[in-house]
Amino acid sequence: MAEKKKRRVVIALGGNALGKNLPEQMVASHRTAKAICDLIEEGCEVVIAHGNGPQVGMIQNAMNALVRTDPERYITVPLSVCVAMSQGYIGYDLQNAMREEMLDRGIDLGVATVLTQIEVDPSDPAFQHPTKPIGPFLTKEEADRLILERHYDIVEDAGRGYRRVVASPAPRSIIEIGTIRSLVDTNHVVIACGGGGIPVFRTEGHHLKGAAAVIDKDFAAERLAEEVDADTLIILTAVEKVAVHFGKPDQRNLDSLTVGEAQRYCEEGEFAPGSMLPKVQACMKFAASKPGRAALITLLEKARDGISGKTGTRIIA
Ligand SMILES: Nc1ncnc2c1ncn2[C@@H]1O[C@H](COP(=O)(O)OP(=O)(O)O)[C@@H](O)[C@H]1O
Numbered sequence: 177m178a179e180k181k182k183r184r185v186v187i188a189l190g191g192n193a194l195g196k197n198l199p200e201q202m203v204a205s206h207r208t209a210k211a212i213c214d215l216i217e218e219g220c221e222v223v224i225a226h227g228n229g230p231q232v233g234m235i236q237n238a239m240n241a242l243v244r245t246d247p248e249r250y251i252t253v254p255l256s257v258c259v260a261m262s263q264g265y266i267g268y269d270l271q272n273a274m275r276e277e278m279l280d281r282g283i284d285l286g287v288a289t290v291l292t293q294i295e296v297d298p299s300d301p302a303f304q305h306p307t308k309p310i311g312p313f314l315t316k317e318e319a320d321r322l323i324l325e326r327h328y329d330i331v332e333d334a335g336r337g338y339r340r341v342v343a344s345p346a347p348r349s350i351i352e353i354g355t356i357r358s359l360v361d362t363n364h365v366v367i368a369c370g371g372g373g374i375p376v377f378r379t380e381g382h383h384l385k386g387a388a389a390v391i392d393k394d395f396a397a398e399r400l401a402e403e404v405d406a407d408t409l410i411i412l413t414a415v416e417k418v419a420v421h422f423g424k425p426d427q428r429n430l431d432s433l434t435v436g437e438a439q440r441y442c443e444e445g446e447f448a449p450g451s452m453l454p455k456v457q458a459c460m461k462f463a464a465s466k467p468g469r470a471a472l473i474t475l476l477e478k479a480r481d482g483i484s485g486k487t488g489t490r491i492i493a
Pocket residue numbers: 189190191192227412413414415417418419420421422446447448450451452453
C-alpha cells in the first residue's frame with residue numbers, strides 16, 4: 177500500500193517556547209520539542225522557525241558592555257552579527273532538545289540548524305520607523321538614560337514598561353533556501369530563519385552586507401513556508417485562540433477566519449501591533465498564497481490538538 181503523503185508544516189515559535197534566559201530556555205526547549213514531536217507523530221514533516229527578541233537584546237547588551245569595559249581591546253558588534261549569535265544560541269538548545277526527544281520516541285530523523293540569512297530592501301521604510309522590541313523591559317529611568325547615552329529608540333509597551341525598538345524590514349528572499357530544501361527532502365527536521373533570519377542587503381557581485389535590523393519571525397516563517405512549499409503554517413504562541421475584543425469582558429475566541437474576515441478585523445484594530453497583528457497578517461499572506469494552504473495559531477502545548485482540527489484558530493483563503 178502506498179505510504180500516506182506527509183503534511184509539510186512550518187512552525188513559528190514565540191517567547192513562551194523559548195524563555196528569556198539560559199536556564200528558562202533549556203527547560204522551555206524540552207517542552208517545545210515535545211509539542212513538535214507530537215506533530216511529527218501526527219504525520220507532519222516539520223521545519224522550525226523561532227523568535228529572538230529577548231535573546232538578541234541580551235547578546236547585544238553583553239557585547240556593548242565588553243566594549244565599555246575595554247574599548248582598546250573590543251569593538252562594537254553589529255546587530256546582524258548579534259542575530260547570527262542568537263540563531264546559534266537558540267538553535268543549539270532546540271536542536272539538542274529535538275534530538276533527545278526524537279531518540280526517546282524512536283523517531284528516526286536527523287535534525288540540523290541552518291544559519292539563515294534573509295535579504296531585505298535597503299529602501300524599506302521600516303528602516304526609518306523602528307518597531308521591533310528587543311531586550312528586556314526597562315523602567316522609565318533606565319529608558320531615559322539609554323535614550324540620552326546611547327541614542328536608542330525606546331517605546332512604552334502597553335503598560336508593561338519600556339522597551340528598545342529596532343528596524344524590522346520585510347523579508348524578501350531566503351539566501352540558504354536550497355540547503356534548507358535539501359535537508360527537508362532528506363528526512364531532516366530543520367531549524368531555520370531563527371530570529372527572523374540574519375537581515376542582509378545584496379551589494380556588489382555576490383557580496384551580502386549585514387543590516388542593522390531584526391526581522392519579524394512570523395513574517396520570516398511565512399516566507400519560509402512559501403519557499404519550502406508547506407501545506408500549513410503553524411504559529412505556536414501563548415494563547416489557544418485568536419480573539420476579538422481581546423482582554424475585554426465580551427472577548428470572543430475564533431475557531432476559524434477567512435482572509436477577508438481577518439482583513440476586516442485587522443482594519444478594526446482587533447489585533448495588537450507587535451504581538452497578534454503580525455501573526456494574523458503572516459497567516460493571511462500564507463493562506464492567500466496558493467489554493468489549499470492554511471494557517472493555524474494556537475498554544476504551544478495544544479499543537480497536536482490544533483493540527484487535528486480540535487482547537488486553535490484556522491486561517492483559510
Ligand atoms: N486579539 C488577540 N487575540 C489573542 N491574543 C492577543 C490578541 N491581541 C493581542 N494578543 C496577545 O498576543 C500575544 C502573542 O503575541 P506575542 O507575545 O508577541 O507572542 P510570541 O512571543 O509567541 O510571538 C498573546 O499572548 C496575547 O496576549
